[in-house]
Amino acid sequence: MMSTSEAYISGVGQSQVGIKLTRSPLLLTVDAIREALDEAGLTLGQIDGVSTYPGRVAAMPGFSPIGADELIDALGIRATWYAGGGEITSQLGAVVGAAAAVRTGQARHVICYRTVYEAAALARPEEYPVQRRERVDGNSQWFAPFNALSAATWTAQYAMRHVKRYGLTREQLAQIALTGRANAAVNPRALVREPLSMDEYLSARMISTPLCLYDCDRFTDASTVLIVSSGDALDEVACKPIRIAAMAGTVERLSWDQAEWMACYATGADLWKRTDYKPEDVDTAQLYDGFSFQAIAWLEALGFCGVGEGGKFIEGGQRIARVGELPLNTFGGQIGAGRLHGFGFAHEAVTQLRGNGGARQIQGDPRLAVCTSGGGPLATALLLARD
Amino acid sequence: MAAPRTLPRLDADNRFFWTGGAEGQLRLMRCQDCKTFIHPPRPVCRKCLSEHVLPEAVAGTGVIDTYTVNYQKWHPALEVPFVIARVAIDGAPGVYLTTNIVGCAVDQVDVGDRVRVKFEQQGDVYLPLFEKIG
Ligand SMILES: [Zn+2]
Numbered sequence: 001m002m003s004t005s006e007a008y009i010s011g012v013g014q015s016q017v018g019i020k021l022t023r024s025p026l027l028l029t030v031d032a033i034r035e036a037l038d039e040a041g042l043t044l045g046q047i048d049g050v051s052t053y054p055g056r057v058a059a060m061p062g063f064s065p066i067g068a069d070e071l072i073d074a075l076g077i078r079a080t081w082y083a084g085g086g087e088i089t090s091q092l093g094a095v096v097g098a099a100a101a102v103r104t105g106q107a108r109h110v111i112c113y114r115t116v117y118e119a120a121a122l123a124r125p126e127e128y129p130v131q132r133r134e135r136v137d138g139n140s141q142w143f144a145p146f147n148a149l150s151a152a153t154w155t156a157q158y159a160m161r162h163v164k165r166y167g168l169t170r171e172q173l174a175q176i177a178l179t180g181r182a183n184a185a186v187n188p189r190a191l192v193r194e195p196l197s198m199d200e201y202l203s204a205r206m207i208s209t210p211l212c213l214y215d216c217d218r219f220t221d222a223s224t225v226l227i228v229s230s231g232d233a234l235d236e237v238a239c240k241p242i243r244i245a246a247m248a249g250t251v252e253r254l255s256w257d258q259a260e261w262m263a264c265y266a267t268g269a270d271l272w273k274r275t276d277y278k279p280e281d282v283d284t285a286q287l288y289d290g291f292s293f294q295a296i297a298w299l300e301a302l303g304f305c306g307v308g309e310g311g312k313f314i315e316g317g318q319r320i321a322r323v324g325e326l327p328l329n330t331f332g333g334q335i336g337a338g339r340l341h342g343f344g345f346a347h348e349a350v351t352q353l354r355g356n357g358g359a360r361q362i363q364g365d366p367r368l369a370v371c372t373s374g375g376g377p378l379a380t381a382l383l384l385a386r387d
Numbered sequence: 388m389a390a391p392r393t394l395p396r397l398d399a400d401n402r403f404f405w406t407g408g409a410e411g412q413l414r415l416m417r418c419q420d421c422k423t424f425i426h427p428p429r430p431v432c433r434k435c436l437s438e439h440v441l442p443e444a445v446a447g448t449g450v451i452d453t454y455t456v457n458y459q460k461w462h463p464a465l466e467v468p469f470v471i472a473r474v475a476i477d478g479a480p481g482v483y484l485t486t487n488i489v490g491c492a493v494d495q496v497d498v499g500d501r502v503r504v505k506f507e508q509q510g511d512v513y514l515p516l517f518e519k520i521g
Contacts, residue, residue, distance in 0.1 A: 133393065141395035142427060145514055146487050148471045149461040156455035157473055164453070164498045206458040208471070255427055257473050257485040 005231035007099035008241035009384065010109070011040030012350045013225040017189050017338045018119075021221040025065040025117040026074060032225040033075070033111060040227050041238025042109055047077050049107030051098040051228070053114060053342070054086025061128045062121025062219075071113070081106035089249030089267075090288075090374030091342025092382055095226060096247045102230035109236075110228045114343040118219035139255055152216055152291060154256045154376060156208035159293035163210050165308060168296070170210060172311035174201040176292035177214040177336075179320050180329050184336025186359040191220055191338030215292040220338035224347050242350050245368070245385040246275035252377040263379035264294075264372065268301030271370075271381045279303040282383075283366035284352050285326055286345035289333040294375030299328075302370060302381065327352075327362045342373030346382060353386040391464045394512045400428050403442040408506030408513025412444040415479050424479040447504040448520065449474040452483060456493045468493045474502055474517055490518035 013035030015028040023031075037043065056067030068084030071077070081101045088094065091114055098110035121128035136144045148154065162168040177196055184190035196214060204212040234241050248270035252259035272278065279302060287298035296310035304326060305313035314320050320328035331337045331348040338344070349369035351357055372381045395405055407414035416428035420437040431438050454472035470488040488496050489505060502517035 135396035136393050137396045137398070139427075140393075141401065143485055144393040145395055145512070146471060146485055146516075147392060147457065147461070147465060147469065148485050150459070152459065153455055153457055153471050156457075157453040157471070160455055161453045161498070206456070208459060209456040211455075257483045258426065258481075 005103060007102045007244045008229050008231060008234060009226050009244065009350050010229040010237040010239060010241055011036035011042065011227045012347050013039065014189060014347060015223040017191050017220060017222040019221065020119050020123040025115050028223040029066050029071060029113055029115045032113065032223040036225040036227050039239050042227065042236065044075055044077065046236060047109050047111055048080045049098060049101055049110030050077060050079055050082040051094045051110055051112045052084040053088060053091045053094040055084030059131050062118040065117045066115045089251055090378040090380045092346060092373040092380040093249055095228060095346060095382060096249055096380060098228040099244050099247060102228055108230045108233040111225060112228055113223060113225045114341050115223040116339060116341050117221050120221045122219060142255055142257060151376065152211055153208045155291040155293055156211045158262055159210050166311065168311040170202060172315050173210065173215065173292055174198055175314040175317040175320065176289055176295045177201060179317055180289060180333035180336035183322060183330050183360055184332025187331045187337055190332040190336055192336050211291055217290045217334035217339040220340065222338055222340055224340050224343035226343065226346055240354055240386060242353050243385045243387055244382060245277060246271050246383040248274060249380040254377050256376045259377050262297050263374060263377050264298050264301040267379035267381050268303060271383060272303065275383055277368060277383060281368050282370050284330060284362055284369045285328050286349045286369065286371040287328060288342060288345060288373050288375050289329060289335055290339065290375055292335060295329065298372050322360060322362055330357065330360050330362060345371040345373060349384050353384060392509060392514065394509055397511065400430065404428055405512045408508065408515065413447040413504045413515055414442040414444050415482060416440050417443045424482045426482045445476060445478045448477045449502055451496065451498055451500045451502060453498055454488065454496055470496050472496065484515060487516045488518065489516050
């Protein structure tokens with residue numbers, strides 16, 4: 001008989017977060033798993049599923065060094081279900097898959113992880129050789145020949161449309177980086193611990209207009225783990241379970257330039273169709289900010305403000321501050337805490353809902369959080385509730 | 388001197404697109420049954436599943452939908468700044484090309500500018516760059 005129980009996040013964990021770490025990416029992953037198991041009160045023997053994004057990518061070893069099957073073998077996990085791949089609706093799609101697996105009885109406790117090792121890989125080319133391409137094919141052929149070589153240049157064009165259509169200003173855009181950096185300063189694991197001033201932001205060099213240096217995350221070495229547990233198995237879990245109250249994901253035209261609009265807009269609308277909660281019920285938002293503008297798009301997409309109103313919504317920064325009405329990216333976001341690549345947002349949502357934020361814990365008694373990943377043609381949103 | 392570029396690998400699906408400049412033509416794949424343009428080009432129509440698809444020349448003009456001025460040297464040989472734009476192609480609704488706007492200063496580019504294709508040949512590839520009209 002098929003189980004239709006709910007899916008929960010039990011333990012969460014994170015390794016050291018740094019630049020050019022020498023601890024191996026497998027051991028960083030193990031560090032994060034140990035922490036998550038400890039919080040959940042689970043042992044490795046109770047884990048029967050593994051899920052990751054994007055699996056091992058041989059051509060880009062720092063981008064995703066540890067595949068799910070390697071992890072399963074290395075830790076002796078007896079998995080009845082596992083998945084690792086990049087062809088999903090962005091990083092947190094790995095959590096959506098795990099939730100679907102536990103809800104249909106394929107597994108009881110699934111380790112979901114994202115390990116990044118790009119800073120170390122870049123620093124050690126003898127171990128992680130850069131693969132040179134004579135020619136490009138697939139999706140890259142529509143961008144690389146025009147030196148549109150980074151997602152920064154693609155996201156910058158979305159941001160420029162907001163500048164031209166809706167009057168988004170640099171001072172408004174700055175609030176994502178300033179808020180993230182202010183929060184990172186009180187997050188002991190954040191990559192960058194110094195706050196950022198508006199003057200520093202405005203005088204920073206441009207990367208790709210309107211995005212400057214501080215609008216971009218940077219290569220980071222870390223592993224982040226979430227354990228997704230079946231509602232049928234909560235009696236085995238020691239920590240307060242966080243219910244996955246709704247999930248949504250979208251793929252737009254995969255070639256970024258063919259999409260009429262970023263995928264987050266459809267995903268945000270879909271999320272609220274799958275729950276009775278409303279945007280005004282959300283106590284904190286942890287929104288993808290690999291590039292700052294993506295968080296503004298997510299605020300609009302999730303209905304916290306209208307399309308085109310994101311700049312005004314965050315103006316001055318008070319509303320999205322830790323003590324504001326909608327605390328945003330309270331761990332620092334990727335711009336402050338490091339390029340944890342999507343999983344950091346879910347990790348922080350759970351941390352805040354459990355009241356484990358320490359110096360960065362938001363006020364009141366937060367019960368509902370939204371977290372997202374993706375910023376172009378892919379998007380995933382999770383609504384997390386502490387019942 | 389032409390900017391250093393990573394060129395596309397030509398294959399059965401994309402060769403017509405990347406070599407159309409030899410005849411001065413910007414060509415896009417089009418369904419001959421329902422007239423939908425198919426880009427990136429594939430041997431089947433994304434609207435009606437017809438396999439009766441053929442490259443067709445379009446006017447080679449368009450409008451800048453959005454753009455960015457790139458300042459970052461993603462590799463040491465890159466000359467910056469330069470403009471990356473998304474151009475809506477006249478006569479091909481729903482098709483956009485990522486390209487470079489050339490022939491003017493980077494601060495002379497704006498959303499809504501009308502542009503025309505200007506091919507840059509590198510080996511067997513003719514890159515559809517664009518320049519402002521007038
Ligand atoms: Zn057709």
